[in-house]
Amino acid sequence: MAAVSLGSLSLPPLKCRKVAVCCSCVNGSLRPITVSGNPPTFVSASGRRIVAVGDLHGDLSKTRRALEMAGVLSSDGQDLWIGGETVLVQLGDILDRGEDEIAILSLLRSLDIQAKSAGGAVFQVNGNHETMNVEGDFRYVDPGAFDECMDFLDYLDEYKGNWDDAFIGWIRATEWWKKKRTSESYWTRWNFLKRQQAVIARSSLLSPGGPLACELGRHSVVLKVDDWIFCHGGLLPHHVAYGLERMNKEVSSWMRDFSESNDSPAVPFIATRGYDSIVWNRLYSRDSADEKYQILQISSILEETLQALGAKGMVVGHTPQFNGVNSKYNERIWCIDVGMSSGVLNSRPEVLEIVDDKARNMTKGHT
Template structure:
């Protein structure tokens, strides 16, 4: 399903090229490398946030059983199939997972028509799971943050129109002036401070549950030095409309929602060394990432220290649902039909 909005973006830019995820141009997103934005431990940028405070902003206690889901990309049927495969929902889309914890690795939106339904499903399931003693955590991926930047290249016509009539939209925002009418409601919903931007502001970019760390694309040692909790806080402040600029360290080409470092099927010794340093810096045993489609299903690398859960399950990619189950030291992929 190709987007009808390949040319849409805020700032009056007409963007082209929709065949694969591409970083926004410099005018709509900072393209500087993470290293340029990273502050060394103990620097002024790190002051006011202790290591304990930083950890508290991204780390949760271990749970008996956890299920990880990869990219969903606007496909509600695939989302339901994956959640049922996880044992999380029934046929009426209500939580039946009990004390189960579910982590979805971002990119719930774009490329499919049911973005809004998926976002609202996960919001409701988080409440139902909490009431049952479980948990649902959805991360922000590059597509959620692209929408907040006004980059709507990958939004379908159906998903564009689905945001018309949403309450709380500031359709008079001057940043929408050059936006074609069809895109204004969607753009206003995700503008920092907008109703859907505030919804995803509650989501983390990087999350650790027990000894497993989750990020849409991956965590590098430079991110650890910068401060994982700091990245989460800066992203949330921007989405809430409290910060004028998006966090450059998150949105850089090698940021945690964009890096392809761990996405390759064959990781080299240098990749595994980088992964090991990042994990050691967080006190984690393994990392779970999405972002890069694994056509053969969920894969692992570096002796099981990284797991890749983007199986392209949405209709756009034509893959089949699969989830990753983590129970103590046991980690396994669970495939759907």
């Protein structure tokens, strides 16, 4: 395994920007996508089709199936963006319960680069399993994901510190590295050394300031695309009052171990800790039998949140939906975590599509 000292890696800097042009129009029919905040917080993508994909949990095969269903990924195995000017939003929980976490992150970054050249874009929001891993909580890590971390560290040596090329290229290299592994399991109860090396490898990648933590820090915990809010758990009025850009920046700074005073920033509690934080909140997505508050009370909280942001609706993941992608509260909430990963419910992938401010479950009518 490669040495776990990663100080020589060239990592993307955290540079604040107020508004950035993400792409240019291809055919002149649409305005350029514009992004406010770093990480992205407010996105203007007028006239574009939006597709949203829920929790992926390390299942690369189901990820590809979902993206193919969404009409943004080629089905020829080449991992090509075919979505044109579509905006893709992934709702977090890429980590844990499956073995291809880094490969999925790599695929999404590659697709984002391709999408921008076509007039589209790919956005991700972090979920509770991303924040848990940055905190060092590895309770739900699949043994194969520990293997992937060790392979990835060895693979990084070949790129001599060029993080971007290495990270984007991992989706093409991952199968070769899997085949290279020996048939001996890392996870026999006698193989304590391998276990320790695997945990150290994951920690070096995902601890605050580590290269994968910095990569996650490029993404938001809440994103507004035109009139729609996207977050993993759910946004509440006190989150809005605190400030969306402020929360995104604080989570990003914590993950990247960055602060203007050069002191390590504290864990952003309001976004990442507690039952009502953005990544943990289940108020809008749990079954009615489990709701603590009456439907009218929840509707009132939701309306207050959406009105404060001038939003039409909110799209959330986090809570597996046994009846598939569905809407609640007069279609103001869309719940899109269907537990598709083999490590969760192993269900059929489903995708939400938003066109002209109208949302629908794309799976209906598909096999």
